[in-house]
Amino acid sequence: MSLRELQEALARALTDPSLRTEAPALPPPLACVPTARLRAFAGVLEAKRRQRVQDALPVSCRLLRGRFPRLFAIYAAAHPPTEAARRAEVTAFADHAAAALRPEALVAPGIPGPAAAELVRYEAIRHHLRRQSPPIPVSPDFRKDERLLGLRPVLGPAVAAASFEFGVDRWLETLGTDPRATPPQPGPVNLLLARFAHPPLVRTRRVNAATVALLACCDGSMPLRQAIDGLAWELGAGDEEGRTALRVESLGLLRLLCGQGYLDWA
């Protein structure tokens, strides 16, 4: 057996979830390695993998306590640690955990499953943005509204907009000091998360649904004026007054975002 074959067999065995319960089917040269030692080392590998995700989602980890490692074990069993998987691990785990938690009436006293699911997802988005580079500085010309309308803004890697049912941003902050804090009453919440360059941190801002939708439209495929007009039409604010209101609000927000280095410009 070549070294390459040996390493591949070992890598598969150490990441095979059946190793927990069964003796691994290893080729002869490796069969003499005690299963207990392989199992213990596989546990170390999974613990290190889980630790990286826990470090990225500390509040979710605190909220879910013993549930977190169990959720991760199920996730890990279904997701071999390929290079691609490792790169998107936090987000992928958050999606997995959210799907598992969402149907549950209560995850803990006073904490509905959907709220816990949203908290994990929110924290994962925040983590993702924190790892991104800040957006490219914008031109000073952005201050001129008319010129701005002609530009093509795109959501840079350091901005994300998402809708939630619970005010998870505020809940997450409360959980930082009170681990028994319960989520606020549900209702439509639209959050814009963006990474500031100065100071370097991610801030969350509550915005209306139209703005979330507007930002989602800003993929660089059309000028901002056209995006706003299209959105206004879809939202039933197709008359000039509605479009103007939407434009004013959007421009106000965009000016804020640009001024603080939120948005990337194509």
Add this chain to the structure above:
Amino acid sequence: MSELPVLGVGLGYRPELRGHLLAGDRRIDFLEVIADSFLEAGPERATELERLRALVPVVPHGLALSIGSAAGLEDGYLDHLARLVERLAAPWFSEHLGFTRAAGLELGHFVPLPFTWEAVEVVRRNLDHARARLGVPLLLENITAPFVLPGAEMTEAEFLRAIVDGTDTGLLLDLTNLHVNCANLGLDVDSFLASAPLERVAELHIAGVRPGEASPDLRTDLADSHDAPVPDVVWALVEQVLAVAPVRALVLERDERLGELDEIDADLRRARSIWEQARVAA
């Protein structure tokens, strides 16, 4: 090897220690950073690195080069490493002697190699490749072995010698890993030190240990937990190796219980005391 600079007593950098690292009368000659934390980092991490460099020399220590991979190294990863080494003007780059990648799987931790001539050839081939890309000498670190792979054609010490002989590759001898392996696998530390190429040891690592977890079918005496004071037996090894090896750097590693600054300071003071005594004796 003789061209490598003497760096002194250093600390493995962890961001949690940032505020305390260089405050007060704490004296640290250099910092060793986890290279992987800075490879694809944004401007924040770059700034952090520059701030550290303005204070003390900074040396990169890798986790995922997978120098023992029979499938070879990843050029993209090497390119990132090369940029970091250049940015730091690092005198060397150190990595663990094992593999972390095989069959398209990222294992996330070091898996031991069999002590065979084929593995020696693979590592030497990968070292040549990495050396050409990085432009600085590499130091290889001995790892803790969760198990021994069958088919060994030599001891670990002989394996290390076979890899570094005739190259400019040095060794980063982790004395805690050595102590843990001897305890867990029933190896003899004196035999290791007698046959290992100590003349190639450029750096030492030391860290704390804790009792391992025992189960009915597995006995593990020690784990290199990096969360406690360095044990006396490891300090004794430091003195022993410093007396005979051309060591350029001694690094304290601490990854857990980072709030216990008194423990960390006590270890740093003891490291410096032993280091300075050894320098005087030399």
